[in-house]
Amino acid sequence: MTILISPEATQTRQRNEQKIFDAAEFIFASHGYRGASVQAIAEAAELPKSNVLYYVGSKRKLYVALLERMMVSWNAMLDDISVEDDPAEVLEAFIRSKMELTRTHPQGSRLFAAEILQGAPFLQDYLRGELREWVQSRAAVFKQWADQGLMDPVDPVWLIFLIWSSTQHYADFEAQILGITDKESLSEGDYQRITDFLCRVILQGCGVVRRPEAF
Amino acid sequence: MTILISPEATQTRQRNEQKIFDAAEFIFASHGYRGASVQAIAEAAELPKSNVLYYVGSKRKLYVALLERMMVSWNAMLDDISVEDDPAEVLEAFIRSKMELTRTHPQGSRLFAAEILQGAPFLQDYLRGELREWVQSRAAVFKQWADQGLMDPVDPVWLIFLIWSSTQHYADFEAQILGITDKESLSEGDYQRITDFLCRVILQGCGVVRRPEAF
DNA sequence: AGTTAACCTGACCAAATGGTCAAGATGTAT
DNA sequence: ATACATCTTGACCATTTGGTCAGGTTAACT
Numbered sequence: 287m288t289i290l291i292s293p294e295a296t297q298t299r300q301r302n303e304q305k306i307f308d309a310a311e312f313i314f315a316s317h318g319y320r321g322a323s324v325q326a327i328a329e330a331a332e333l334p335k336s337n338v339l340y341y342v343g344s345k346r347k348l349y350v351a352l353l354e355r356m357m358v359s360w361n362a363m364l365d366d367i368s369v370e371d372d373p374a375e376v377l378e379a380f381i382r383s384k385m386e387l388t389r390t391h392p393q394g395s396r397l398f399a400a401e402i403l404q405g406a407p408f409l410q411d412y413l414r415g416e417l418r419e420w421v422q423s424r425a426a427v428f429k430q431w432a433d434q435g436l437m438d439p440v441d442p443v444w445l446i447f448l449i450w451s452s453t454q455h456y457a458d459f460e461a462q463i464l465g466i467t468d469k470e471s472l473s474e475g476d477y478q479r480i481t482d483f484l485c486r487v488i489l490q491g492c493g494v495v496r497r498p499e500a501f
Numbered sequence: 502m503t504i505l506i507s508p509e510a511t512q513t514r515q516r517n518e519q520k521i522f523d524a525a526e527f528i529f530a531s532h533g534y535r536g537a538s539v540q541a542i543a544e545a546a547e548l549p550k551s552n553v554l555y556y557v558g559s560k561r562k563l564y565v566a567l568l569e570r571m572m573v574s575w576n577a578m579l580d581d582i583s584v585e586d587d588p589a590e591v592l593e594a595f596i597r598s599k600m601e602l603t604r605t606h607p608q609g610s611r612l613f614a615a616e617i618l619q620g621a622p623f624l625q626d627y628l629r630g631e632l633r634e635w636v637q638s639r640a641a642v643f644k645q646w647a648d649q650g651l652m653d654p655v656d657p658v659w660l661i662f663l664i665w666s667s668t669q670h671y672a673d674f675e676a677q678i679l680g681i682t683d684k685e686s687l688s689e690g691d692y693q694r695i696t697d698f699l700c701r702v703i704l705q706g707c708g709v710v711r712r713p714e715a716f
Numbered sequence: 717a718g719t720t721a722a723c724c725t726g727a728c729c730a731a732a733t734g735g736t737c738a739a740g741a742t743g744t745a746t
Numbered sequence: 747a748t749a750c751a752t753c754t755t756g757a758c759c760a761t762t763t764g765g766t767c768a769g770g771t772t773a774a775c776t
Contacts, residue, residue, distance in 0.1 A: 404676075451666045483663075
């Protein structure tokens with residue numbers, strides 16, 4: 287199943303798979319699995335369709351490989367958030383990591399969104415397994431903090447969803463955001479300001495106790 | 502262009518268009534414009550493909566009609582939020598209206614999301630026109646409140662996006678939410694609790710001055 | 717009851733779909 | 747230079763695509 291680019295692959299293979307993966311991520315993200323055509327991916331990758339299929343085997347395998355690639359980044363982000371002492375620190379790291387994933391992997395984020403919109407046919411198991419575990423464990427920590435009076439007694443799961451949604455939005459709804467703000471793209475500065483805004487509102491909104499530092 | 506169900510339509514037409522619209526909304530929402538096939542829509546509507554095309558003319562017209570139908574609801578929601586006196590009241594009404602739209606029109610919300618994911622090919626004009634105007638006008642009001650010290654000086658546009666994203670999420674990522682929370686569906690009670698949570702966090706997060714009432 | 721407009725649908729079409737394959741071109745290690 | 751694996755690609759295939767149409771059935775109004 288795994289056809290991620292392996293180190294022992296030829297240079298030619300690495301180069302072409304890279305082109306195919308990048309092209310496919312864009313096409314799959316904007317049109318979903320069914321709506322993406324191998325022909326369209328091939329054109330975006332500037333390769334003949336037969337060549338694309340030579341490398342990836344089939345449309346389905348390509349899609350799965352892309353999802354797997356994205357889940358690696360996603361899991362790396364989840365691993366980022368492991369400090370357990372200070373609520374403010376952890377929550378802020380959480381928001382910043384998630385936003386960084388959105389900023390650096392907008393295509394992948396959109397691919398993920400398209401997959402979920404379809405009803406998550408390929409990611410069901412991951413959601414109901416690994417990810418659920420992760421959410422439960424984090425939620426337990428948040429709960430403790432609330433019990434200790436370090437933050438308001440908000441439902442931790444809704445809080446996690448709030449962080450996911452408010453950051454994810456800047457990938458998935460980019461077209462809307464650019465249309466409304468009349469921009470060509472969001473700069474790194476924009477992302478920084480948005481992230482600061484979200485950290486501020488969410489931490490303050492949850493009544494997270496914060497040592498008086500500069501904001 | 503407009504082929505929305507008109508009052509002078511036959512009973513047969515009304516009934517069948519209803520079936521087609523409902524089916525199409527689901528198919529378009531989960532597979533995007535390209536990924537949706539007329540055949541699939543016809544099957545979901547339990548009608549022969551030819552019959553579907555007899556009523557709607559073409560796949561494209563059907564898609565546009567659905568978007569228009571959704572934009573009517575969307576605009577109704579925007580109109581809901583017109584009181585301009587009290588920040589807390591207005592912001593809370595904003596959040597509740599948007600969440601109500603998500604709850605009562607999950608398919609339409611997902612359809613909207615799919616359209617934006619594609620790069621908003623059909624809604625470009627709306628986003629850059631009407632909707633931008635609306636956002637600007639609301640932002641101006643929020644700005645005033647901030648200047649008057651009724652809330653923290655947060656960027657009003659990011660605030661609007663925060664409200665949109667955190668509510669929209671419960672339609673678009675339903676599959677993820679149900680998978681993680683191990684539920685079959687979200688009850689009205691769930692929605693109420695989530696809405697309360699969002700109102701609480703966002704209002705408090707923006708430092709909105711609130712007359713001391715029960716929370 | 718008769719007429720007419722609305723409705724229904726199987727047969728059909730050209731184009732696009734995912735995928736195969738065979739035959740040749742290119743790279744690479746000796 | 748030779749040999750072998752990797753790469754390349756146009757031709758091809760069955761299936762599905764959005765859409766048309768002719769000829770029929772049904773409903774609605776007088």
